[in-house]
């Protein structure tokens with residue numbers, strides 16, 4: 291009898307538990323290879339964290355240019371310095387590839403590919419589906435697969451699990467599957483490892499392996515009963531934001547009619563040490579998460595014939611917000627300068643979807659830009675984070691438009707009004723008042739900036 295494989299003289303359950311134990315030990319010691327599929331805003335910080343925790347890391351992406359940039363030591367995300375990618379390359383514990391067959395060589399596969407909405411505003415799972423099929427095609431015994439893309443409860447079981455099992459391997463015994471929502475907040479002060487990680491799995495071995503892996507990666511793991519619960523956690527977090535932002539935008543319109551400053555109200559209310567959490571009004575929702583994720587749940591709720599009225603209403607209010615901003619600008623121009631939008635020269639200050647990032651996805655600034663142009667305004671923009679507007683699906687006509695040079699002393703001669711859409715820290719708001727006599731502010735960025743009466747209008 292050959293004893294080359296010691297396993298051959300063990301019973302099947304013994305063999306199984308010893309290989310699962312070996313995988314868990316690799317996770318505990320950091321002696322495993324981590325594959326991150328989707329090297330975007332979520333994947334790059336995750337890869338960096340896995341590398342910091344001692345793992346060997348392979349970054350997978352279908353975007354060959356992104357892969358080449360990473361292998362040259364360039365981050366493709368402005369909030370991630372190139373040096374952080376270069377450091378990973380230096381000790382040869384990181385490389386990127388477009389060859390998804392190499393998934394066979396890693397111990398854990400983390401999937402963080404996009405989950406947008408299609409043109410009917412329904413979940414577009416094409417990226418998750420395609421990735422799951424690629425992983426299924428390369429799958430081998432004893433790998434852990436974790437989906438991190440935001441999705442509706444039931445998606446990992448309905449979409450990812452069958453694609454993996456098409457390989458002939460069984461989830462829960464041959465390979466392991468978990469869902470762990472991503473809470474990355476680009477540009478925020480939190481390191482990935484400091485943000486607690488919710489982890490759900492549907493069988494005990496997948497749960498143990500996922501908790502062990504993430505336990506090495508982050509300071510605190512929050513286990514939940516199953517994958518659907520973990521999926522629901524992520525959507526709840528973003529729906530909470532979406533609904534509260536809609537509420538505060540509605541309050542802003544009500545209070546404006548009463549001559550009350552909403553920002554002052556919020557700051558005073560926030561002094562209550564319990565039962566209140568401040569949310570701030572703005573020009574509408576942006577980014578890859580809050581404007582999109584809630585519709586993953588309302589879509590799934592329809593299948594269960596349960597109404598999702600709050601979600602739909604919040605979506606309606608937030609979607610209307612950019613148009614309300616355009617209306618506020620039009621009435622300020624008319625009241626203060628006896629001008630209409632048609633023929634006015636408008637400077638948008640900030641086009642990224644939030645402060646201190648270069649991300650334009652779903653940015654309300656783009657809707658405002660197009661609406662103003664459609665009404666005959668001549669629109670320019672200034673954004674220290676976005677020198678040129680990239681290609682976007684919804685606004686291809688804006689691609690290639692460049693930020694104006696920062697010359698605030700000449701803005702008064704160039705523009706009839708400035709509209710602050712994004713409140714980047716790097717903008718000198720005081721300088722705007724040097725020559726402009728109308729500044730419409732959607733973010734309270736001019737708070738505390740001395741200006742002539744009536745120059746600043748909150749919208």
Ligand SMILES: NC(=O)c1ccc[n+]([C@@H]2O[C@H](COP(=O)([O-])OP(=O)(O)OC[C@H]3O[C@@H](n4cnc5c(N)ncnc54)[C@H](O)[C@@H]3O)[C@@H](O)[C@H]2O)c1
Nearest residue numbers: 328329330331332351352353402403404405421439440472
């Ligand atoms: N951006 C955030 O702040 C954030 C926060 C929390 C959760 N999320 C969620 O994380 C997921 C990823 O978001 P993101 O912002 O990192 O997206 P992203 O667009 O920045 O990056 C996704 C990457 O996946 C790659 N990709 C697409 N299909 C692929 C495939 N089949 N195989 C390999 N690579 C593929 C793309 O080329 C891209 O580089 C989404 O579900 C999103 O909702 C994002």
